[in-house]
Amino acid sequence: MSTEKQTHGFQAEVSRLLHLMIHSLYSNREIFLRELVSNASDACDKLRFQSLDNPALIGEGAEPAITLTIDKEAGTLTVADNGIGMDESDVVDNLGTIARSGTEKFLAQLSGDQKKDAQLIGQFGVGFYSAFIVADKVTVETRKAGSDKASGVRWESDGQGEFTVEGIERLQPGTAVILHLRDDARDFLDPFKIRQVINQYSDHVAFPINLLTPAEGDAEESSETLNSATALWQRPRQEVSDEEYQSFYKHISHDFQDALSWSHNKVEGALEYTSLLYLPARAPFDLYHRDANRGLKLYVQRVFIMDDAEQFLPQYLRFVKGVIDAPDLPLNVSRELLQDYGPVQKIRAALTKRVLQMLKKLSNDEEQYKAFWSQFGQVLKEGIGEDADNREAIAALLRFASTHEEEGVTRLDAYLERKPAEQESIYYLLADTPSAALNSPHLEVFRKKGIEVLLLSDPVDEWMVSYLDSYKDVKLVNAARGELDLDEAAGEAESDNPLVARLKDSLAEQVESVRATRRLVDSPSCLVLAEDQLGPQMRRMLEAAGQPVPENKPVLEVNLDHDLLKALGTVDDGERFNDLAALLLDQAMLAEGQLPKDPAATARRMHQMLVSAVNN
Template sequence: MSTEKQTHGFQAEVSRLLNLMIHSLYSNREIFLRELVSNASDACDKLRFKALDDASLAESAGEPAITLSVDKDAGTLSVSDNGIGMDEAEVIENLGTIARSGTEKFLASLSGDQKKDSQLIGQFGVGFYSAFIVADRVTVESRKAGEGVDTGVRWESDGQGEFTVERIERTEPGTSVILHLRDDAKAFLDPFKLRQVVNQYSDHVAFPIRLVTPANGDEEASEETLNSATALWQRPKGEISDDEYQSFYKHISHDFQDAQTWSHNKVEGKLEYTSLLYIPARAPFDLYHRDASRGLKLYVQRVFIMDDAEQFMPQYLRFIKGVVDAPNLPLNVSRELLQDYGPVRKIRAALTKRVLQMLKKLGNDEEQYPAFWAQFGQVLKEGIGEDPDNRDAIAALLRFASSSQEEGLTSLDTYLERKPPEQDKIYYLLADTASAARQSPHLEVFRKKGIEVLLLSDPVDEWMISYLDSYKDVKLVNAARGELDLDEQNDVDQDNPLVARLKASLAEDVETVRATQRLVDSPSCLVLAEDQLGPQMRRMLEAAGQSVPENKPVLEVNLDHDLLRALDSVEEGDKFNDLAALLLDQAMLAEGQLPKNPAATARRMHQMLVTAVNS
């Protein structure tokens, strides 16, 4: 018995995506099978989890398995599972829309390069639609576990903008995806080809993947299991090849690219668990969406419990992918229980240290670590403020641009190795961009004295460095904050009359004006007091909707500079005040900041240019 067939239109983004699948992505067509098998595996996992509360669900479905069925006469390949299944509403929602928040970014990322574009499929969670790479029509039949035989549903589409849905009778719970293969994709009806693809991409799947071929001419009907169907993380490390590890990573992460490195570890004793942790080679599109779902896959006694168990990894390591299997946790564990469960906190602490050890080892690789840092460095910096227990270990992993080298990055340990024995501080400079940092007037005296300064220009840097006051008992000092403890500063004439005149002229805009030998080539610079917020922190707090008190910077001037000597000869009045204001504006521009009143600055510069041209 079936109800009347209904026709629906795809969500706009799905229509665009299907057009891409049908017309563009042919560079690695095999991925469709990996994605469909992965979805079927997830469905079986979810049914086993639901069966913890309702054993009848598992009894009605039987042993979980994934079946590939070939019908050469009809030209169809079916991927079936006896997992959780879907009802009509879920079919329409799951197969007619893309719920992931990154859909627009995914579509915007498409470059027209078939190979590169195909690699985005798994990353953005649109794996089902890869079926249209090889099929000109896709039929999905499903019945939700626990529901009646007459609640089955059939979904069908040719990928041209619409799909139909109708109610059907379906004897077994679960889902079947039936691919009506294109003429140029009939190779996927060959059992040898299917064995090859499953062995390459899905051998690690923990449920049997069975290939069923019907009788055809002289060939008898057959059924064979294509994979080892063993939870990979439970196998001895010595029996697992690198290719198997990488294949499993792609299965759990839906990433097409290999992981950068991984760690497989089994802990026995009072606290027993097995973990398999991966460091990806590239950042996911939603890395900086701190509220996005992420975490490790949690298994208890090899039973899938949770897809994104964030309780096992701190936020600043949210890019880590992997599996943790903790047999001593209760099978009915919930997110709420995990939050306050003592063993979970201990496992989290141990896994965090393991990841930091992986990164420390990776940090010794001069080729791989810069690639990691480019992808995840800003996120790792969050750990300095969020994880005081591991602050020293995280600090050792940090990398910075340096005034001592034009290219590459340096670590705090390398800085300490290079500094002279008599230098008792680590100097750093905050700026909005790397270019602004390298050109900052604050570096002039350090270059003159041959002192290295670390250059920090990431948006998170000022917040991060506020939690890192020292490293290995060496104090970190901001080169642009407060008065420098350098020998030259003691020789400055703070009673110079020009300093007093500038202080009076700029009283409303600066905290004070003082002479300095911090500068060599520049006439002036801005300096923050020790207790003042810098520009990065101000923007961060303002973006969070917090009110921030206004800072008045200190203006330091180089009395040996020609500009200051010329200014000293200008009498009190509007001209002196305009020149003093331009001196301040110039210092702000050198910091990468806009003057408070750009229009007034432009007016003053216009007047100066007219005077210069007419003189």
């Protein structure tokens, strides 16, 4: 590149972010060092991986390492690595823009609480910019591994909206981030402070982190290694403290909160591997973006291979963080090979069962599991349809609101324990919202008979129960589908009533049929779907995916004992009867949380009825 200095403007989102870093986020400022060390570690990992195909890359310098340099006279702290480095396009792309789509969500989630806001850094891919929490100017000098010394690049910015890029000569490949510290951040020039931060956040980093203090006055130049520089997952479990496990979790996840739980295991035999898996306490911003990069960090013989190896866990466990080290895999393993490679499928099956065991153990602590479920419950439900081999184990982990647990959640096993011996089914009800489920007219006869009903209102629920037809040999039955049979509770509903026949004729274009029911106690009507018809949730999911959706006509069930139906039977005026019949159907749709087919016509009928009521 040209040695002439070029000035560029930051992407608009970066400018907003930098203003925030400089003016707002002062709590937990030490996270900037955690983020820069993590970036340096990633650069060293990438160099080791690329050197598998090109050993000359490592040969250019010493073994990968991270060096922190304190210069009290200049007021700078430098974080340097001899990793993969960057060329000019890398510098402009990586340091001038934020490629990840989470930036807007990062900004939207800011609460004004400095401590909480600072915790978001890293989770949204903005770790480098945290340097501006402590620095009024940042200089980056870098050279890509494999290029010549004239290919160095210097990037510099004061965080005020612009940055400069120029070509330089740089003897060694790798990257140095030079922080010109603010006056109120000079405590990071104290070696004791640096040791403390590295010990807290980065002791587990698998590359040496060396602290270099230049000669000053009578003091000679000194260098010391601050971390153990060993792969934490390769150490025996009894030698790793809880604090070290949590610190390592924060390193690989960029999460500031502790993990809820973890499992560290070494498997030996025909297939050898070591895994360290974590259950996070909170969901990442892109949890429901199924195409987002996610997965375990993959190492082979302690050599970093892949950052998001999604092949080792199914999609419904995409929230799990961790590391897998499988020495028997080939070092040049590719994503294509991972997809079909037999040992990977065996490891995937074993890790899936291990995570489900972790969740089962976590569920013994109701408060902890409640916290987990609030964050990841909907994702776990996806496993019912995606993992037939573990369907019953997943079902045991599900939690539902119910008519017996309106203030909390219940397990399927708890439902079975409460169920009377003569009750042959597990009943559930689907609705768009919890309140719509709780107030549904379909529950009336169940409440009258004291029968518990599970209340399902998550978008994934209808799809989920289409795969979960039974649990422990007890059939799951939708309380709003088909003709209800609660033994004598259903009673004999009149099928040849003249009013039912009139309603059928009036609503023939809008409903499949009209029938009398004992399903209702206090409500005049309700809608019922046939067993083979799509419910509202599935229809919306398919429509959102651009899939063709067949037209559904529900069955209208009416409560002939209700005063409204008795009054309707006395209406002789055909046009008025048709309007009232249409309102009866609209009322049933509203009770289901659905909009009438023609809201304007419904409003007109309501207006006419109100005028008539007022005049009389």
